[in-house]
Amino acid sequence: MEKTKTEPIECRLMVIGAGMAGMAAALFAARRGIATVQAGLTGETLYASGLFDLYGVSPGTRMLIDDPWQGLKRLRQDHPRHPFGLVSDHQIRSAMDLLTRFLDEAGHPYRGYPDQNARVITPVGTIKRTFRVPATMWAGVTALETKAPCLIVDVKGLRGFSAKQIVSTLKPSWPDLTAASIDLPRENRMGPKYAEHIARGLEVEAGRRELAEAIAPHLGQAKAVGLPAILAIHGTETVRKALGQMLGVPVFEIPTMPPAISGIRLKEAFDAHMPALGVNTFYQHTVHAISRLKDGRFVLEIGRTEPETTVVAEHVLLATGRFLGKGLVAGRQGIGESLFDLPVSQPENRGCWHRETFLDPRGHAINLAGVETDDRFRPVTADGRPVYDNLYAAGSILAHQDWIRTKSGTGLAVATAYGAIEAMDSFHP
Ligand SMILES: Cc1cc2nc3c(=O)[nH]c(=O)nc-3n(C[C@H](O)[C@H](O)[C@H](O)COP(=O)(O)OP(=O)(O)OC[C@H]3O[C@@H](n4cnc5c(N)ncnc54)[C@H](O)[C@@H]3O)c2cc1C
Numbered sequence: 484m485e486k487t488k489t490e491p492i493e494c495r496l497m498v499i500g501a502g503m504a505g506m507a508a509a510l511f512a513a514r515r516g517i518a519t520v521q522a523g524l525t526g527e528t529l530y531a532s533g534l535f536d537l538y539g540v541s542p543g544t545r546m547l548i549d550d551p552w553q554g555l556k557r558l559r560q561d562h563p564r565h566p567f568g569l570v571s572d573h574q575i576r577s578a579m580d581l582l583t584r585f586l587d588e589a590g591h592p593y594r595g596y597p598d599q600n601a602r603v604i605t606p607v608g609t610i611k612r613t614f615r616v617p618a619t620m621w622a623g624v625t626a627l628e629t630k631a632p633c634l635i636v637d638v639k640g641l642r643g644f645s646a647k648q649i650v651s652t653l654k655p656s657w658p659d660l661t662a663a664s665i666d667l668p669r670e671n672r673m674g675p676k677y678a679e680h681i682a683r684g685l686e687v688e689a690g691r692r693e694l695a696e697a698i699a700p701h702l703g704q705a706k707a708v709g710l711p712a713i714l715a716i717h718g719t720e721t722v723r724k725a726l727g728q729m730l731g732v733p734v735f736e737i738p739t740m741p742p743a744i745s746g747i748r749l750k751e752a753f754d755a756h757m758p759a760l761g762v763n764t765f766y767q768h769t770v771h772a773i774s775r776l777k778d779g780r781f782v783l784e785i786g787r788t789e790p791e792t793t794v795v796a797e798h799v800l801l802a803t804g805r806f807l808g809k810g811l812v813a814g815r816q817g818i819g820e821s822l823f824d825l826p827v828s829q830p831e832n833r834g835c836w837h838r839e840t841f842l843d844p845r846g847h848a849i850n851l852a853g854v855e856t857d858d859r860f861r862p863v864t865a866d867g868r869p870v871y872d873n874l875y876a877a878g879s880i881l882a883h884q885d886w887i888r889t890k891s892g893t894g895l896a897v898a899t900a901y902g903a904i905e906a907m908d909s910f911h912p
Pocket of ligand 1: 499500501502503504505522523524525526527528530531532533535536537570590676741769770771802803804805807808809810822877878879880891892893894896
């Protein structure tokens with residue numbers, strides 16, 4: 484039987500992508516009252532540590548950045564084509580504030596310093612610079628600063644997080660750090676433990692009490708307790724505070740290896756709250772075909788495995804990510820853009836994609852590939868003209884940036900989404 488298709492949906496903006504750039508763009512558009520439709524799979528968010536990096540490492544020199552604003556000033560001078568050159572500090576601050584306010588309202592508060600990166604313990608015991616930190620991790624930032632006596636705890640059978648490893652790496656600079664490995668009797672002792680299962684189990688009082696009872700005998704002189712980021716999916720702050728009360732000292736989370744519970748938290752917060760802002764969401768849907776009407780509007784066919792819904796949009800924002808997100812595809816002929824066949828700025832040939840050593844501090848040319856835009860975030864042709872007047876791009880698909888090396892994933896996604904939406908709204912009010 485042939486499927487009946489629904490009436491086309493008309494909107495001012497179609498956001499393609501549901502990673503951090505797409506989510507931020509839809510959020511900023513909704514806050515401006517722009518009728519927005521959004522489609523995309525979960526994207527890289529599920530891998531997210533929960534930390535919102537802005538600018539943590541300078542490219543080339545690998546210098547660690549404590550003041551991201553000073554760092555960005557330098558970056559714009561030394562790398563004028565970097566997409567951070569398209570947004571002002573004020574726009575970046577506004578973008579980050581809007582995002583963290585949204586997450587606060589959704590039950591996931593964030594903390595950070597106005598002008599400095601915070602230092603956070605990583606799951607391997609190194610220290611990472613980042614701009615915004617889930618409130619559940621903030622007591623760890625303070626403990627690291629003061630080097631207070633602290634207990635790091637892991638759960639036996641939970642892979643990818645070893646308290647012993649973290650402590651042995653940090654101990655030279657933090658002598659009063661101790662490690663403990665605990666059992667959770669309600670979890671299956673025989674097999675591996677699953678972080679999501681433990682996290683959901685801690686949403687109930689009995690689960691929290693069991694965890695506190697398992698930690699208490701190891702407490703000693705500790706003034707704070709660090710745990711892997713598994714303290715519930717929803718109401719994490721409540722769970723963290725309740726555990727702290729049971730133990731008599733503050734408890735904090737330490738980011739875990741990807742895929743992480745922090746990513747599930749973000750995904751569920753966006754999934755649940757974006758529709759309430761008025762965004763017409765088609766999550767787990769992709770765009771299958773695109774055409775253009777005579778008046779310039781885009782017609783997009785979206786669906787799960789085949790076209791189910793037609794969207795007619797005055798403007799489109801492309802936030803389809805890089806290779807993982809599937810915004811870019813690499814083949815024998817080079818790197819292409821997957822939806823509009825946009826020109827992609829890229830190394831001359833495949834032989835230039837990578838340097839000889841994977842860890843070469845200068846990075847790899849392929850990681851700077853992407854879509855080039857004008858100063859209004861519209862993808863451009865080789866001679867610098869916008870491909871379409873009403874097509875914008877934001878996030879990791881943009882050329883001339885290597886967010887992995889510069890530790891600027893979320894910051895770049897969110898700042899460019901803000902810049903693109905502001906450009907679209909002010910030039911086409
Ligand atoms: C392992 C890992 C760890 C990370 N850790 C951190 C961290 O600690 N801190 C930090 O700040 N950042 C981190 N990031 C980076 C951050 O998650 C990314 O920079 C950011 O998600 C990039 O976002 P994006 O929206 O541009 O792309 P993506 O997240 O890749 O999203 C692309 C979106 O486009 C959609 N899409 C593609 N094609 C179509 C189509 N045809 N139709 C519809 N939709 C389509 C995809 O489904 C997806 O929704 C990490 C990323 C990874 C992979």
